[in-house]
Amino acid sequence: MSDFIALWPQSASAYSGRIDLLMWVFTALVVALSAPVFILIAYYAWKYRAGRKADRSDRVNRNTLLEISWALIPFILIVILFVWSTRMFFTVHQPPPDAMEINVVAKQWMWKFEHAGGQREIDELHVPVGEPVRLSMASQDVIHSLYIPALRLKQDVVPGRYTSLWFTADKPGTYHLTCAEFCGADHSEMTGRFIVMEKPAFAAWLEQAGTDASLAAEGEKLFRSNGCSGCHGPAATVKAPDLEGLYGSPVPLADGSMVTADDQYIRDSILLPQSEIAAGYPPIMPTFKNVLSEDEVMKLVAYIKSLATTEDTP
Amino acid sequence: MTANPPSYLNAGHTIRSWLLTTDHKRIAVLYLVSVTFFFLVGGAAAGLVRADLLTPEGDLLTNEGYNRAFTLHGVIMVWFFLIPSIPNVFGNFLIPLMIGARDLAFPRLNLLSWYIYILGGLFTLIVLLVGGVDTGWTFYTPLSSMFSNGNVVLVAAAVFIVGFSSILTGLNFIVTIHRLRAPGMGWGRMPLFVWSHYATSIILVLATPVLSITLVLIAAERLFGLGIFDPSLGGDPLLFQHLFWFYSHPAVYIMVLPALGVISELVAAAARKPVFGYSFVAGSSIAIAIIGFFVWGHHMFVSGQSMYASAVFSFLSLAVAVPSGIKVYNWTATLYKGNILLDPPFLFAMSFIGLFVVGGLTGLALAMLSIDVHVHDTYFVVAHFHYIMVGGTISAYFGALHFWWPKMFGRMYPLTWGRITAATIFFGFNLTFFPQFILGFLGMPRRYHVYAPEFQTLHVLSSAGSTLLGLAYLLPFVYLGYSLVAGKRASANPWGATGLEWTVPSPPPKHNFVEIPTVTGRPYDYPVDKEDRR
Ligand code: HEM
Ligand SMILES: [Cu+2]
Numbered sequence: 133m134s135d136f137i138a139l140w141p142q143s144a145s146a147y148s149g150r151i152d153l154l155m156w157v158f159t160a161l162v163v164a165l166s167a168p169v170f171i172l173i174a175y176y177a178w179k180y181r182a183g184r185k186a187d188r189s190d191r192v193n194r195n196t197l198l199e200i201s202w203a204l205i206p207f208i209l210i211v212i213l214f215v216w217s218t219r220m221f222f223t224v225h226q227p228p229p230d231a232m233e234i235n236v237v238a239k240q241w242m243w244k245f246e247h248a249g250g251q252r253e254i255d256e257l258h259v260p261v262g263e264p265v266r267l268s269m270a271s272q273d274v275i276h277s278l279y280i281p282a283l284r285l286k287q288d289v290v291p292g293r294y295t296s297l298w299f300t301a302d303k304p305g306t307y308h309l310t311c312a313e314f315c316g317a318d319h320s321e322m323t324g325r326f327i328v329m330e331k332p333a334f335a336a337w338l339e340q341a342g343t344d345a346s347l348a349a350e351g352e353k354l355f356r357s358n359g360c361s362g363c364h365g366p367a368a369t370v371k372a373p374d375l376e377g378l379y380g381s382p383v384p385l386a387d388g389s390m391v392t393a394d395d396q397y398i399r400d401s402i403l404l405p406q407s408e409i410a411a412g413y414p415p416i417m418p419t420f421k422n423v424l425s426e427d428e429v430m431k432l433v434a435y436i437k438s439l440a441t442t443e444d445t446p
Numbered sequence: 447m448t449a450n451p452p453s454y455l456n457a458g459h460t461i462r463s464w465l466l467t468t469d470h471k472r473i474a475v476l477y478l479v480s481v482t483f484f485f486l487v488g489g490a491a492a493g494l495v496r497a498d499l500l501t502p503e504g505d506l507l508t509n510e511g512y513n514r515a516f517t518l519h520g521v522i523m524v525w526f527f528l529i530p531s532i533p534n535v536f537g538n539f540l541i542p543l544m545i546g547a548r549d550l551a552f553p554r555l556n557l558l559s560w561y562i563y564i565l566g567g568l569f570t571l572i573v574l575l576v577g578g579v580d581t582g583w584t585f586y587t588p589l590s591s592m593f594s595n596g597n598v599v600l601v602a603a604a605v606f607i608v609g610f611s612s613i614l615t616g617l618n619f620i621v622t623i624h625r626l627r628a629p630g631m632g633w634g635r636m637p638l639f640v641w642s643h644y645a646t647s648i649i650l651v652l653a654t655p656v657l658s659i660t661l662v663l664i665a666a667e668r669l670f671g672l673g674i675f676d677p678s679l680g681g682d683p684l685l686f687q688h689l690f691w692f693y694s695h696p697a698v699y700i701m702v703l704p705a706l707g708v709i710s711e712l713v714a715a716a717a718r719k720p721v722f723g724y725s726f727v728a729g730s731s732i733a734i735a736i737i738g739f740f741v742w743g744h745h746m747f748v749s750g751q752s753m754y755a756s757a758v759f760s761f762l763s764l765a766v767a768v769p770s771g772i773k774v775y776n777w778t779a780t781l782y783k784g785n786i787l788l789d790p791p792f793l794f795a796m797s798f799i800g801l802f803v804v805g806g807l808t809g810l811a812l813a814m815l816s817i818d819v820h821v822h823d824t825y826f827v828v829a830h831f832h833y834i835m836v837g838g839t840i841s842a843y844f845g846a847l848h849f850w851w852p853k854m855f856g857r858m859y860p861l862t863w864g865r866i867t868a869a870t871i872f873f874g875f876n877l878t879f880f881p882q883f884i885l886g887f888l889g890m891p892r893r894y895h896v897y898a899p900e901f902q903t904l905h906v907l908s909s910a911g912s913t914l915l916g917l918a919y920l921l922p923f924v925y926l927g928y929s930l931v932a933g934k935r936a937s938a939n940p941w942g943a944t945g946l947e948w949t950v951p952s953p954p955p956k957h958n959f960v961e962i963p964t965v966t967g968r969p970y971d972y973p974v975d976k977e978d979r980r
Contacts, residue, residue, distance in 0.1 A: 138900050141888045151816060155887075158817070162807045165771070169803055173796055176781035180717070191783045193720045202775045203768050210764045213814055218757050221815035225753045240593070255740055269759060274589040275683055277748065279824060281889025284820040290684065290748045291588060292677025295750045308898065312823040312891040315583050317509045320894035404680070421678070432925050 139169055144282035144303045144328055147224065151284040154217060161213070219302075225283065227298035231266035234259070235347070235430045238269065238276035241318040243309070246427065248434070250343040254408055255324030257309060259301055260334035266298040268395055270426045277313035282368050286312050294395045301328040302347040307334050316410060351435025358420065372417070373410050379440035384411040451955040453856065464493035468553035469956060474539035475854070476560050482565060483917075487521035491515050493561055496878075496909040500885070502902050504895040512895035514596070515578040520583030521574070521601065526567050528839055529697065532671045532704035533650075534563070534615060536846045537643045539854060543620060544637050544948035545633025546628025548964065551621040566608030569671060573600040582893060587686040591667040599668055601704050603662040606905040607620055609661075611655045612700075616650030619643055627945070630965035637945055637969050638714075638721060641728040642707025645735040649696045649703075651741070657693035660686065684749055691742035699738040699833055700777025700779045702802075703731055705842030709795050709874025713777045714843050715943035716792035717784025720970035723776045728842040730769035737766045747818045763813035770806050774799060787941065794845030797872040805830055808883065823893075826886025829879045837875050843923070844871065851926060852940045857933030863925040870918035943968055 143149055180186050234257070235246040245253045259265050271277060273292040278297065279286035282305075287297040311322035329337060345353070355361055363372035378393050386409040390398055400407055402424065405417040406418070454471045457463070464472060467578065494515045498506040507515060538556065543551055550556050573579075578597035581589055590598050623644050627636070636644075648781075664686075666672045673679030675686040714721045721727055743751060743759030777799060808830045812818045822829060848864050881904040886892075890901050897905070939948040946963055947954075 138888055139884060151820060154814070155811075155817060158811055158814070162810075165806060166803045169774055170800060172778050173781060173799060176778070176784065177786055177788065177792075177796065180781065180784045180786045182785050186783075188783045188785060191719060192722070192779075194723050194725075195779075198779070199726050199772065199776070200721050203772055206771050207765075207768050210767065210810065213810075214764055215760055217816045218760060219815035221756070221819065224816070226820070246895075274593050275586060275749075277889060279823075279889070281820070284816075286748050286819055286822065290677075290750050294682065295748060307888060310889070310891050314513075314584075314586070314589070314823075314893045317513065317515070317580065317595060320504075320509070320891075320896045323898075434864060 141283045141284075142279075142305070142307055143284075144301045144305060144307055144326075145284075145299055146302055147220075147299065148282065148284040150220060154213075154220070160212060161209055165209075165437065189345050224298070224429050227266045227296065228264050231264040232260075233429075233434075234265060235434070236267050236269040236278065236289065237272060237391050237426045237430070238278070238311070238322075239272035239275065239426075240316050241311070241322040243278070243311075243322070243324050244427065245269060246347060246430065247338065248347055249338060250346045251338055251341040252343070253341065255309075256327060257333060258327045258329060258337055260303050260331045261328055262300065262331070264298060264300045266296055268430070269295050269297065269400075270430065272426045274315050275313050276311045276315050276322065279310045279312035280307060281310075282326065288313055289423035294399060301326075304328045304330055347431050347434040349435075351431035351433070351438075354424070354432055355435055358423065360432070363417070370416070371413060373413060375436050376439045379437045381389035381440075385409060386411045386413075386415075395433050395437075398436055399429055400428055451957075451960065452745045452955040453951065454956045455855070455953050457956040466557070468557050470538050470542050470548070470550050470556060471854070471954065471958075473556050474562055477530065477534040477563070477805075480560075480567065481527055481535060481565060483523050484526035485531075487571070488519055488527055489916060489919065491519035491522065493912065495519060496912045498895065499897075499905045500909050502858075502899045503896070504897075507895065509895050510580060513582075513893070514574075514578035514684050516893060517579050517582055517596075521570060521579070521605070523835075524583055524697075524701075525605055526563075526570065528701040528835055529612060529918035530563060530608075530615075531843050532708060532839070532846060533619070533643060533646060533700075534559075535843075536639075536850065537615075537619060537646075538705060540850065541622060541643060542626070542642055543954060544640050545623065545626060545631055546946050546947055546959065547622065548959065548962075549617050550613060550623055552618050553646050555614055555618055559611045559618070562614070563608055563611040566604050566606075566611065567882055569607065570601060570604035573597050573604060580927065584690060585661075585664060585686075586690075587664065587667070587681075587683050588677070591664050591674075591686075592676050592678075597706060599665045600857045602665050605657050606661045607698050609658045609841045612654050616647035616654075619647040620651065623647075625964040628962050628965055631642075632709050634725070635965055636728075637967055638710035638727055639704075640912045642703045642710070642731045646700055646703045649735050649738065654749065655701075655843055656689060660689040660693065663689075673967040674932055683912045685752065687746050687749060688742070691745045692739075692843060694734070695742040695745065696735075697736045698831070698834070699734055701839050705798065706731065708842040708846045708849075709777065709798050710773075711943075711945070712791045712795040713780050714847055714972075715788070715941050716787050716795065717781050718787075718942065718972045719784045720779055720968070720972065721776065721822045722779040722782075723772075725871070726772055726970070727776050730772045733769040734766060737762060737769070741813075744813055744818070747815055748822050760813055760815050760818075764810060767806060767810055767813075770802075774803055774806075788865075789848075789861055789941070790868055791845050791849035793865055793868035794841050794848060794871075797868055797875075797886065798838055798841040798845060800872070801833050801841060801875065804849070805833030805835075805838055808833065821886050823891055824886035825882040825890050825892055828892050829882035829886060832882070835850045837879070841871070844868070846927070847922070849941070851929070852936030852946075853947060853952045853954070855930060855933075856936050856951075857929045858936050858940060859925050859929035863921065867918055867921045870921070871915060874913075874915030876913050878908050878915050879911070881905075881907045881911075910959040944972060 238243040245257050269289045271289040276289045307326040309324045309326040363370040403421045409415045498504045579601045673681040675681045739764040744763040885904045936952045
């Protein structure tokens with residue numbers, strides 16, 4: 133496409149191709165439903181304009197059958213598109229279990245990405261080609277929205293809760309990555325690059341961007357330094373839940389309900405410990421709200437997750 | 447022939463006789479002057495925004511300045527132009543005339559609504575001029591409640607105030623339509639303009655209080671740190687979005703339903719035929735008003751709300767298109783075998799239909815979940831709602847102005863100039879907003895002051911279109927203003943239209959009808975004829 137005037141966005145995944153197809157079909161439908169209106173209005177305005185001789189006898193003022201048909205036919209077409217588009221929406225909201233995890237923290241006005249190995253980058257996201265990637269996203273301040281046009285995907289990043297987004301990019305290249313939710317003064321400068329790499333190149337990149345410790349290992353350090361281990365550790369005297377094997381398992385709460393210990397539950401347990409009390413334990417855990425940043429909480433979550441994995445693999 | 451009683455324009459010439467009037471027609475003129483003023487202010491801000499976007503770096507304004515400019519534009523256009531324009535100017539002027547009443551049910555309340563509107567408007571202007579707000583007209587939290595350094599509380603107060611004006615006007619219309627219809631005017635004989643205002647008034651009365659409460663909650667959070675919307679205080683940011691859109695989605699129907707009513711009148715009069723399928727068109731206004739309350743979640747598909755909720759909202763949003771489609775097809779059928787007068791009101795109506803169709807159908811794209819994920823909060827959305835609101839509502843507003851101007855002021859304007867204006871607005875509008883669909887699909891987010899250089903060509907086209915559009919909006923000031931002093935006197939019914947408002951002299955006398963008329967036929971009872979009109 134020419135540089136002077138682009139008409140179609142770049143595409144970096146098979147999913148974006150499917151969106152484009154839906155868009156084409158939709159455009160065809162728009163034309164089919166609206167062309168009769170445009171054509172007939174112009175034609176009638178000319179044919180029946182005042183002063184022109186035309187057959188104006190037998191004027192009809194209602195025709196119920198006709199009216200029902202132009203309510204019903206568009207409705208049926210719309211239902212078809214609804215089913216099509218909703219199924220695609222549901223697929224992009226159900227990540228495969230083996231997706232590679234990357235943490236994202238948004239703040240006024242930058243994007244911070246953290247790979248499982250502890251590699252961090254700002255305003256740049258490197259991913260390998262052909263592999264499902266799941267972004268787990270948190271915001272430090274206001275609502276932001278991670279938008280990668282080449283994937284036809286975006287997701288708001290909301291303070292106080294984790295949101296996620298997953299995709300499989302399959303075309304190496306460098307694409308735009310932007311913030312789509314108005315987030316304050318420098319909103320329009322909260323942009324970056326989305327870089328899809330061949331697997332060997334990605335491995336090499338991870339290597340050179342490497343850090344000493346993985347996210348889980350850093351989380352473990354935080355676990356000690358913030359005194360979590362004092363209560364939750366093996367040698368603790370205080371009655372607090374054991375965190376080994378917790379991730380992904382059901383947790384009975386004091387009020388009788390059950391929750392699954394997912395990222396959000398663990399985050400809330402650290403920052404809002406009084407909101408969901410595990411059954412059988414006294415509500416004595418202090419909040420770490422003003423102690424830990426969103427990145428640190430994410431590292432702790434990664435650490436607690438890693439405890440679950442050791443459980444499943446005997 | 448008895449001599450006509452003096453017109454409402456001559457029933458007193460002092461400023462006081464205008465500012466203390468309880469005549470719905472004079473109040474309509476007061477609104478006409480004031481919404482025109484706000485339209486100019488909002489338009490100037492839009493011009494600033496478009497000029498800034500000529501270059502990718504946005505050399506004209508600072509980041510802050512840009513944010514404040516588009517917020518000013520949005521706040522003024524939504525609350526001080528689009529919502530009040532057609533109901534408060536034309537609804538006020540025409541509803542009593544169309545149903546054969548001497549005034550609205552509560553004339554003094556009507557005057558009070560205008561004062562509240564002016565109070566809210568002046569307040570907003572002062573606040574926006576002494577610094578403004580940088581949150582966008584949607585005031586999303588926690589940006590607005592804890593992070594913004596603009597005058598959020600004061601602007602929220604101003605919008606809160608103007609909300610009361612809407613509520614009072616809505617109540618007044620509902621009671622008037624129920625109680626003051628002339629003998630013989632059953633619900634099935636009401637002009638479609640009145641039907642659409644009835645539907646609009648229901649939304650005004652039910653939805654506006656939700657907005658008012660939401661604004662109070664934001665103010666409470668900012669002033670007292672109550673944890674309602676800010677998660678760091680234990681609140682929920684999505685709660686704000688639910689409350690806000692619960693008002694603001696129906697609000698878009700407040701803007702567009704009156705326009706649909708106007709178009710039904712213009713099309714029938716232009717074609718000299720009854721509106722095809724009167725009862726479907728009347729019923730679809732009510733259907734739109736009701737379904738319009740259940741689609742607010744389509745603004746939140748990527749917010750993190752449950753995907754099942756999203757699916758339901760998507761389905762309902764797609765369903766609203768059906769009654770809107772019915773109207774468009776019915777108007778088209780109305781023209782069939784008509785005797786069509788290609789005068790300015792009809793040209794505006796044609797332009798309305800075209801732009802409304804494009805705006806409505808692109809709304810379908812937004813209502814489809816997986817497409818919305820891509821284009822949400824991009825220029826595609828900006829183009830969509832401008833097609834509906836600027837292309838639609840404002841075309842209808844100008845159509846109404848050109849249709850009822852002779853009735854309101856008793857003077858004709860040069861029709862050729864009206865035709866030129868209608869055509870220029872249509873062309874300028876498409877040049878301004880069509881490129882924005884492409885920009886959005888390419889991935890250009892909205893509310894961006896600095897953008898990637900590859901988007902520049904489309905932005906330049908859009909800015910060029912907006913210049914043309916702006917000039918075309920200014921043209922009527924010249925020839926309508928001219929008509930007031932030198933225009934030909936208008937007869938009681940210059941377009942040969944039906945409707946009670948055309949049975950009284952132009953301009954109408956103070957109390958509308960010397961004797962309350964009795965209605966004996968259905969609306970739009972045009973005889974089949976070929977005689978010349980005007
Ligand atoms: C009839 C008059 C209409 C008006 C005045 C109107 C106005 C608007 C406005 C102002 C927005 C912008 C929201 C924002 O600030 O992000 C919007 C968005 C939207 N509209 Fe419309 N609209 C109308 C009709 C429709 C119809 C008929 C549909 C669907 C069939 C529709 C679907 C949508 C959707 C789904 C969005 C959300 C897009 C997004 O935020 O991503 N609209 N509309
Ligand atoms: Cu942001």
